[in-house]
Amino acid sequence: MLLTSVIIILREVLEAALLLSILLAMSRFLNLRVRWFWASLAMGVAGSILYGANLVAISNAFDGVGQELLNAGLQIAIYLLLLLIAALLIANRRRGAYKVPLLQGAMLLAVALAVLREGSEIYIYLMAFRHQPDLLPGVMAGALLGAGIGFSVGALFYYLLRGLPQQYTLLTACVLLTLVAGGMTLQAAQLLIQADWLPAQPPLWDSSVLVAEHSVVGQLLYALVGYEATPTLVEFLVYIASVSVMVLLLGWMRYASSKKNSPVA
Template identity: 35%
Template sequence: MLSALIIVFREVLEAALVIGIVCAATRGVKGRGAMVTFGIGAGIAGAMLVARRWGADRGSGSRHGAWLVELFNALILLTVVVMLGAHILWMSRHGEELARDAGRAGESVRSGQKPPRILAALVGLAVLREGSEVVLFLYGIAAGGSTAAAMLTGSVAGVGLGALVGFALYSGLLTIPSRHLFAVSSALLTLLAAGMAGQAAKFLIQADYLPPLGYLWDSSWLIRNDSVVGTGAGPPMPGYEAGARRHAGVDGPGRDQWGRGGTRACSGPGAPWRGGETAV
């Protein structure tokens, strides 16, 4: 739940800041509200199309065996890790430039140099970009084993919180510099990316594309993965993994090599995976 909340909050806040800057720069422009509303709706519709396409691609993989699903999930997670890293670096270098560009575009509409419909395009592209990133990042969270209920709860909370903070910044009710908000969210996203990289390795091990890595660490004595804190339902623990523990009693096919439930025949990529979550 917490992972979905952090990601959705970050993306919604970015879109809300662009919308807020555009609205602030075009106060008094006739038709501004209609153009901004149309842009938001078009961006959401485009993001929904992206989500539908991703869902179709993911469903097609599940018809070709459990090992292909594991490989597909690993590829999704690795893609999300790369995109999260690129996103954090790009926003740290170009975030202020993006805000200035949005402000200049709004001023040009207000001065009559550009037509109001440019607002719809600007807002629509911002919402589409952030919405598409949300779709991909949430698929990464789903591939890591999060439940639909937890993701829905976190996403709804993230949308509400991001919109609320964005509106507060726009209206002047909140004076926290946006760079501080993004610094905190970037740190949390970095932890999420690290956790997703570990989950991707887990799927590749299950599909026999990576060898078992042996004993790495075990902090389950302090915080278990299935605890309130470990799952992110309590205090923030994004990307947490209790540890990789090689099972001491591996005695042939059908026995789990790792410390948390589930059985899998170890005979090749086509071997079925049955059971629960497995640590990396």
């Protein structure tokens, strides 16, 4: 149970920790207050406990696929918030303080929803062993190890962004946010396939021989780009479409901001 717990908790913690580290680093980069950080954690933890406590009712909704639909909705909501955040990051960097309350509010909601989504899975998993005292110590030890690894990777990305030359920081953060956003929509597509809201299809390829999904590298890729060893055509198209929308939006924002700041002849 120790290794299983490490992998499960690592998978859940990594995604939230990665997103949190990127947004926190960008707040520091733009000299913004980070009070949203603590509020988002509190909201996310409270929401995850509420989610876990009402799991039966949620799961039974919509003819038994309520949990899949709610999780997919959370992922799509985070994706939309990341579109807004990335656009405002570029605007703030090029125009100075621009719609800062909106940017901080979007960061708060994105992290809170990510913590709610991943935290609820952790809460449900741990609660399943509360009446199994023989297994609980190993499960808790594995959970602590997995969480420690996940937060360590998040800290690594935070200090990586903070240590970059300033001219590369925003670009790197936008690339990372684009990859994370694409992963969110890919996971949403997978959940909608499980709920029979999208068609199930045979996989396009199987890359598990190269990188196993349950390996540490696989979990890191899952958190960063939504890595799936056996993606279907629907999942692939959703991922490409969502990344393309993000890239086009960032390109347009950069162009619009540069034109606005260019000197008038």
